[in-house]
Amino acid sequence: MSWVILVFAxxxxxxxxxxxxxRRRFSRQEEARIAALEADLAGRDDAIVGLETRVAELExxxxxxxxxxxxxxxxxxxx
Numbered sequence: 001m002s003w004v005i006l007v008f009a010x011x012x013x014x015x016x017x018x019x020x021x022x023r024r025r026f027s028r029q030e031e032a033r034i035a036a037l038e039a040d041l042a043g044r045d046d047a048i049v050g051l052e053t054r055v056a057e058l059e060x061x062x063x064x065x066x067x068x069x070x071x072x073x074x075x076x077x078x079x
Contacts, residue, residue, distance in 0.1 A: 026034065
C-alpha cells in the first residue's frame, strides 16, 4: 500500500513543476469518473481489510488446533 502513496507523491511532484505544465483542469465527465474510481478503490480497501481480519482469525484457529494436536493423548480407559 505504501507504494501507491509513493507513486502518487511522485506524480504530484512531477506535475507541479518538473516536467508538467501545472494542474490540469478536468471536464465534469472526467471528474465524475475519477470520483467513481476513488469510491471503487475505497470499497476494495474495505474488502481487503475484511479479508485480512478473516485470515488473522483463521491463523488463530489454526494455532489453537496445532496446540491441541501437539499435546499427548490421555488414556480415557481406566480399568
